[in-house]
Amino acid sequence: MLPFEGVPQNRRRRAFLSRGLWLGWLRESSSGTLFLAVAVGAVTGFAAIGFRYLITGVTWLFTGYHDYAGLGRVAWGHWPGLGVWFLLLAPVVAGAIYGPVVYRFAPEARGHGVPEVMYAVTEQKGRIAPRVVVLKALASALCIGGGGSVGREGPIVQIGSAAGSTIAQVTRLDTPRVRLLVACGAAGGISATFNAPLAGLFFAMELILRNFAVESFGAVVLSSVTASVVGRAVVGDEAFLTLPDFAVRHPAEYLLYLLLGLVVGTVGVCFSKVLYAVEDFCDWIWRGPQWARPAVGGLLLGAVLLMLPQMYGVGYPVLESAVEGEYVLGMLVLLLVGKMVATSLTIGIGGSGGVFAPTLFIGAMAGTAFGQIVHHLLPTVTQSPGAYGLVGMAAALGGATRAPITAVIILFELTGEYTAILPLMTAVAVATGVSRLLSQDTIYTRKLLRRGIDLEQPHGPFATVSAGDLARAAPRPLLDTADLTTVATALEKSALGILPVLDRDGRYRGCVSARDIAEALDDSYQPESVAHLVKYLPAVTADATFHDTLAALSGYGGTGLPVVDPDHTKVIGWITYEDLLTVLHR
CATH class of the missing domain: 1.10.3080.10 (Clc chloride channel)
Incomplete structure (x- = not known):
């Protein structure tokens, strides 16, 4: 039976109208x-x-x-x-x-x-x-x-x-x-x-x-x-993680948190590299059907769990125990390395799960281990090792994902301690900077880069269009030795109201506009040549993307801009909003 069968015609019309208005509003x-x-x-x-x-x-x-x-x-x-x-x-x-x-x-x-x-x-x-x-x-x-x-x-x-x-x-x-x-x-x-x-x-x-x-x-x-x-x-309203209180005992600790960001940021980058190295190894060694890969690889993962059962599942109870000081230094290092291996192996054999929590886990282990070392060396200056474990969680997340705001905010919300903000910001900023120095990608973007997808590059229908593809022929340039009368005559014949200016060697110097010439002719002091009136406009290079070109043209829509070679010395074309609109229409 149809949805409106047996319903009067006027009621059907009202139902369709009502549905259309509802969907239109949404x-x-x-x-x-x-x-x-x-x-x-x-x-x-x-x-x-x-x-x-x-x-x-x-x-x-x-x-x-x-x-x-x-x-x-x-x-x-x-x-x-x-x-x-x-x-x-x-x-x-x-x-x-x-x-x-x-x-x-x-x-x-x-x-x-x-x-x-x-x-x-x-x-x-x-x-x-x-x-x-x-x-x-x-x-x-x-x-x-x-x-x-x-x-x-x-x-x-x-x-x-x-x-x-x-x-x-x-x-x-x-x-x-x-x-x-x-x-x-x-x-x-x-x-x-x-x-x-x-x-x-x-x-x-x-x-x-x-x-x-x-x-x-x-x-x-x-x-x-x-x-x-x-x-x-x-x-319920309680956080799912039970974390220790946070405090800064001495101003000198901020230097230690800076060093912590350096150390843990490096650890976060290492985790990212180990993750994909293990996945590459699993891809290289596996020759069977992909549907059987998780089961066969599960034997190796099971062997890791036999040796280190703390690696079973997400592992938040182990994380809590670490920041509360229940593990010695050697065990913290073992758990850190074990988590890297176990998580990488789980993903490598075809498992389904996130790396967000393992990154926090690794940061907590590295941070707490760092805290134990500095607390042993400077017991009167430093807070408990667990405080460094908390900040280490955020630093590892910032280093691995390069999302510093998220890293700071999430640990602040988990701890509820405002006093943690400055150490968090310090360590996460350093960890993010270290990540950029050591790696061009993150733990998330590397997977896409391996597919040939670079999120940092423009995307969309005009991603491959450059300024050189769009440029029209450049207007006849002027020499910087030309007198004002010659320049005024050339500008009068130009539809752009602006012309490029070259030096004696043919190198691009800038542009001169009709307005500048008119003001100079009205002035009591008139320069002998146009050289003193040249303005260096933000020329567009031939390899500039569509979106970069659009941004550069802001404020120059009526006149356009010169398109130059990569050395910014030779004018090879001219581009205006009209050229961009032609591509959009096409």
Whole structure:
């Protein structure tokens, strides 16, 4: 039976009209966008809670405990007689389930999630397949619950972004709004997971949208706040991490935090390089079908868990124990290296999970180890080692992701200590700077660079168009020795009102305008040549991109600008807004 069969004609007409007005409001108005942002935040908040419980349930099925990482070397909860040997089998069984599912139905669900979202926003107009919501949650829960040493933040960012993209596609929004709702979903995922709405906001703006446009800010704020409210209403208002109090004991500690940023920033970059080196090794050595890779590789991961069971799952209990001072220096270093290896191996064998939490874990281990060393050397000057562990978490995140605002905000929200702001900013700024010195990419962008996608380069239909492609022939230039009368005559014949000026050797010196000549002719003092009236305009190089050219023309729309060679010595063309509009029309 059709939806409107048996309904009077006038009622059908009113129903269609009402539906059209409703969809029109959602698609075209700012208030409709804000309404959808709230909806995305609510959906993502509930998805984050459900995903969290799903991981807990799967972990219990595989281990007999809700979180195994912090228990140490304990026997299997379902059958203690098996001892700890179940650790060898758990990743194999989990991989045997999620491997074929991911391979068959959603290959994009493999990996750590955030690069896939960045790729969708940049290259796919924000379109993410709706099936990712379910399959990413299932695959990641099985991977983490089955011993995979990865985080839940990356998956929930991808799940939230997929939810936002699905809502945008159902309501048939235009591309900018689709991308905006994808960012809203990412913000909601971080917000609900960490109970940190500010961190969710800046994560989405800094990493997903990669700009802080005012038009996007309000919608992302609403989505992040909504997801946080949903999370707090269901699981409570307390942070999921129990962290020690923070204080700065002596002003000299700021120098130590600067050094901490240098050390931990280097560690964060090393983690990124190890992650992809292990993935390359797994790609090189594996010759079987991809759907079987997680199960076979799970044997190696299980061996790592047998040696270091603290690597099981996300590992937040181990992180808390480290910053609270329960591990000696040697154990901290072992946990740091073990996490790098276990996380890299989990991703390398085809696991599904994030690297956000492992980065925090590694930073906490490195920071606490650093704190133990400086506290031993300067006991009266330094705070407890755990304080350095907290700042190390943010520094590692800043170094690995190169998102300093997110790194500072998330640790501030987790600790609630305003006194931590200056040490956090100091260490994160240094760590981010170190990251830029040591690597051209981040832990997220490297995955895209390996596919040939550079987010730093312009994208879109005009990404490959340069100023040299658009330039018209340059007007006949003037010599800087020409007198005013000659220049005035040449400008009178020119439609541009401005002409380039060259020196005796034919090198570009600048431009002279009709206005400058008119003012000089009216002045009582008239220079002998045009050389004194030449102004060096911001010439456009031939290899300048479409967007750089558009920016350079701002303020020179009526006259245009010269196009010069890379050395800025030779005029090879001229470009105006009209040339850009011709390309847009074409």
